[in-house]
Amino acid sequence: MTELVVQTQGLTKRYGKRDVVDRLDLNVARGEIYGFLGLNGAGKTTTIRMLMGLIHPTGGSAKLFGRHVPHERMQVMRRIGALVESPSYYAHLSGRDNLRVLATLLDVPEKRIDEVLAIVRLTGDASRKAGDYSLGMKQRLGIAAALIGSPELVVLDEPTNGLDPAGIHEIRDLIRSMPREHGITVLVSSHLLAEIDQMATGVGVIHGGRLVFEGPIGDLRARSRGHVAVAVDDPARALAVARASGLPLGAGEIAGTPEGGAALAGDAHAGPDELVLDSVEPGDAARLVRELVTGGVSVYRVEERTRSLEDIFLELTGTEVPV
Amino acid sequence: MSGQTYAARAAAPVSAAVRTRAGALWRADRQRVRGTWLWPLTVLGPLGVTLLGVILFLMRHDYMVKPFLEGKTSGFAVATGELGMIHVFAIGLGAALLASMIVDLEHRSDTWKAMFSLPISRWRTYVVKFAWCAGLLAVSSALMSVGYGALMVWQHLGPLPWRELATIGGLVWVAAMPLLAFQLLLSAGFTNQALPLTVGILAPVFGMGMSRIPAWMPWRLMTQALVYSTGGVVSGGPGVALTWYTPAQIAAAAGIETVVLVALGALLLARREIR
Numbered sequence: 001m002t003e004l005v006v007q008t009q010g011l012t013k014r015y016g017k018r019d020v021v022d023r024l025d026l027n028v029a030r031g032e033i034y035g036f037l038g039l040n041g042a043g044k045t046t047t048i049r050m051l052m053g054l055i056h057p058t059g060g061s062a063k064l065f066g067r068h069v070p071h072e073r074m075q076v077m078r079r080i081g082a083l084v085e086s087p088s089y090y091a092h093l094s095g096r097d098n099l100r101v102l103a104t105l106l107d108v109p110e111k112r113i114d115e116v117l118a119i120v121r122l123t124g125d126a127s128r129k130a131g132d133y134s135l136g137m138k139q140r141l142g143i144a145a146a147l148i149g150s151p152e153l154v155v156l157d158e159p160t161n162g163l164d165p166a167g168i169h170e171i172r173d174l175i176r177s178m179p180r181e182h183g184i185t186v187l188v189s190s191h192l193l194a195e196i197d198q199m200a201t202g203v204g205v206i207h208g209g210r211l212v213f214e215g216p217i218g219d220l221r222a223r224s225r226g227h228v229a230v231a232v233d234d235p236a237r238a239l240a241v242a243r244a245s246g247l248p249l250g251a252g253e254i255a256g257t258p259e260g261g262a263a264l265a266g267d268a269h270a271g272p273d274e275l276v277l278d279s280v281e282p283g284d285a286a287r288l289v290r291e292l293v294t295g296g297v298s299v300y301r302v303e304e305r306t307r308s309l310e311d312i313f314l315e316l317t318g319t320e321v322p323v
Numbered sequence: 324m325s326g327q328t329y330a331a332r333a334a335a336p337v338s339a340a341v342r343t344r345a346g347a348l349w350r351a352d353r354q355r356v357r358g359t360w361l362w363p364l365t366v367l368g369p370l371g372v373t374l375l376g377v378i379l380f381l382m383r384h385d386y387m388v389k390p391f392l393e394g395k396t397s398g399f400a401v402a403t404g405e406l407g408m409i410h411v412f413a414i415g416l417g418a419a420l421l422a423s424m425i426v427d428l429e430h431r432s433d434t435w436k437a438m439f440s441l442p443i444s445r446w447r448t449y450v451v452k453f454a455w456c457a458g459l460l461a462v463s464s465a466l467m468s469v470g471y472g473a474l475m476v477w478q479h480l481g482p483l484p485w486r487e488l489a490t491i492g493g494l495v496w497v498a499a500m501p502l503l504a505f506q507l508l509l510s511a512g513f514t515n516q517a518l519p520l521t522v523g524i525l526a527p528v529f530g531m532g533m534s535r536i537p538a539w540m541p542w543r544l545m546t547q548a549l550v551y552s553t554g555g556v557v558s559g560g561p562g563v564a565l566t567w568y569t570p571a572q573i574a575a576a577a578g579i580e581t582v583v584l585v586a587l588g589a590l591l592l593a594r595r596e597i598r
Contacts, residue, residue: 052440054597077442088437090428092358104351105441145437 002029005153005185006051010060013046013209020046022209023060028153028187028202031179035200035217036189039317043209044189045085048157051187052082064153078106081151083159087142091131095122095141098130099148106149116144120174136167143174154178156188160195172199193313197221207317226306228277228285233298235273241295247288248278280304348443348451352425356455361424365459366466368417373470376406380478391480398480399487402471403553410467410491411549412527414499415542417463419523421456422506423516430514436597446589453507453585460503461496468492491552494570498548500577502527502541504584511588538568539576548573 006028013021021043028034038044049055051062053070062069064076089098099113117123120140125133130141139159146154156175160168176199178184190196196203196217203220205213213220232238242249277288285302292299307315356362380387387405390396396404403410429435439445468488475483509519530542538547547568568576 049436049598052436054436054439056596074442074444077440080440082437082440084436084440086433088432088434090355090432090434093355097354097357101351101354102437102441104347104354105438105443107347149441 012059014058035196038206081146089130096126231301369466415527418503449589464496494548501580508588
């Protein structure tokens with residue numbers, strides 16, 4: 001059985017009357033790159049702060065390596081490295097001296113500082129004051145700080161925030177290499193689906209404080225497979241014919257009709273009077289058209305549509321796409 | 324990179340619950356304060372007071388030295404008579420500034436969250452920061468005594484009274500501990516240091532000379548330490564001992580207040596939500 005490195009049950013954080021994190025059940029397995037995805041303000045950072053023992057949950061529980069936090073945090077925090085929100089650094093100290101402070105606190109040898117500086121490619125700038133670093137360098141320094149204790153779990157909260165494309169690429173490669181090369185489990189939060197898609201093996205989608213999806217990234221991708229929309233003159237009749245054909249229809253089957261509802265939940269592009277075939281097999285589309293025409297339904301248009309991961313994310317989070 | 328995984332390398336320290344020792348916290352703070360104004364301030368405070376003494380002696384030499392030459396007062400009383408209150412105020416102000424600077428390092432760089440994501444005890448962190456400020460203030464107090472001694476040597480005010488010099492530095496320092504603990508409590512509690520610093524500057528101005536507030540209050544306690552150390556000189560002339568507390572009572576009151584205030588500050592930091 002896979003060991004769960006992070007596990008929360010009904011984790012809740014309430015500020016005033018608002019549940020910022022609402023009964024969250026999070027499961028991160030060892031060796032995984034877990035993408036914690038959510039819009040800004042969805043509750044990602046609050047969740048991470050609770051995992052780090054920085055704030056106390058209002059309800060539920062959180063376990064790291066099987067130990068309760070915050071009560072047993074002292075027993076597990078040595079196994080964890082974290083970059084919570086923006087990188088923290090002493091502006092008056094050099095990058096190396098910033099890491100030296102952490103090395104002293106964690107009782108790790110001086111050579112480890114050189115190692116992590118090399119990992120994040122800051123060796124050449126190690127003597128410069130951290131306050132003079134670019135945003136990307138500060139972010140890399142933050143990641144170096146998370147790695148300095150040779151952790152088994154690295155928690156990175158929006159690590160690519162404010163980085164340029166080259167910086168994002170670099171951080172992404174670094175994160176991808178962590179489980180493979182160093183046996184590290186990574187929990188990385190982001191509001192960018194594309195970013196998570198490119199590096200995560202598992203994903204949890206949080207919205208309004210609630211976990212609306214959790215599973216392998218492949219499951220999320222499977223939802224993006226295409227469908228065929230068929231515009232017809234008589235939706236009710238078309239639906240009856242299509243049902244009789246036994247072909248796989250979309251979740252809502254017909255858009256814009258009372259019995260059909262949405263063609264597919266959240267499919268913002270499905271127009272009225274469109275039959276949705278939940279298959280992109282050419283044979284299926286041809287058969288459906290044939291059945292419809294034979295059944296006396298006029299077919300105006302047949303169109304293959306694919307849903308991007310972005311569409312699925314918006315569907316999961318119930319967010320409207322601005323027109 | 325070696326083939327060994329991070330997990331494997333981390334395994335040894337993980338085998339037992341790892342807590343950061345107070346020594347490591349102390350060393351980490353030493354690394355943090357490097358390049359800040361904490362050390363220069365520690366030296367500049369007493370240096371400034373001593374230089375003020377130099378100016379006073381240069382401008383009012385005859386008036387100040389006359390009682391000593393007439394045998395009415397000791398050389399030590401001459402050196403501390405004008406500067407004593409400034410010394411106490413400087414130590415009080417120093418306590419406020421040191422406390423503010425040492426925690427503002429964390430506030431400004433938003434490093435509380437990074438630090439407390441490590442296996443670090445919050446209360447130990449707080450106590451070590453207090454210890455650092457107390458240590459720096461001890462250096463200031465020692466330099467203050469050295470300054471008095473230097474003025475006495477320069478003005479030929481008789482042999483150096485080692486005991487009195489040690490007492491004025493030491494006892495004022497002991498009496499300053501509750502004020503330091505109070506200022507650290509304020510500075511750690513507020514991200515914006517405007518309020519702690521305003522209190523740190525204004526409260527000694529009013530509190531140290533105010534006879535209406537209880538004698539055990541931090542500001543009054545420092546004045547009492549000075550009064551005892553100078554044999555009452557500061558409070559109304561030679562031989563007039565207006566102090567209510569003996570050094571043992573001052574130390575006891577300071578000790579109790581310091582423990583309570585540091586414990587309260589540590590408790591508040593330990594319970595605080597780091598957002």
